[in-house]
Amino acid sequence: MDDQQLKVRYLTVNFVGLAMVISVFLYAVVVEVLKRVYAPFTGFAGLDPSQTQILKYIFVALAIGHFFLIKIIQKVLTSGSIERLFQAAIATLALCEAVAIFGLVLFLLAGNSMNFYLFMFLSLFYFWFFFPKYQDWEAQRRAQSSPDKKKVSNQ
Secondary structure, eight states: OOHHHHHHHHHHHHHHHHHHHHHHHHHHHHHHHHHHHTSSOOOSSOOOHHHHHHHHHHHHHHHHHHHHHHHHHHHHHHHHOTTHHHHHHHHHHHHHHHHHHHHHHHHHHHOOHHHHHHHHHHHHHHHHHHOOOHHHHHHHHHHHHHHHHHHHHHO
């Protein structure tokens, strides 16, 4: 893969990532609109506090699990070939956004906007921490192309 193809794929991932980050902020708009339209909003499921707490712990565990799942995906998918960087980046971004969706679901069920904002900020942290960097993609391309050059020069 040449520099131009790598840049095009990276810009595509950047655009998708930006759209996903914007969608997280749109979820916040949905939360605020629902809070005002249905004031006081207590959720659509009518969960009692103990059920809400259990669900929140489950979602927190899933969100923490996403952190490690992203690390595994990045390690496994990017070790194969440069073409898999795109797949790994899209999967990573989707898992980052899923954390905010956990918060949105919890809000819709239980009605506590602070639960949503907790997951929203965790999601935004994941986006910041895991967002693909072009320098990493270039380094991966160089690392994968250098063994091929050594094989050619040794023959």
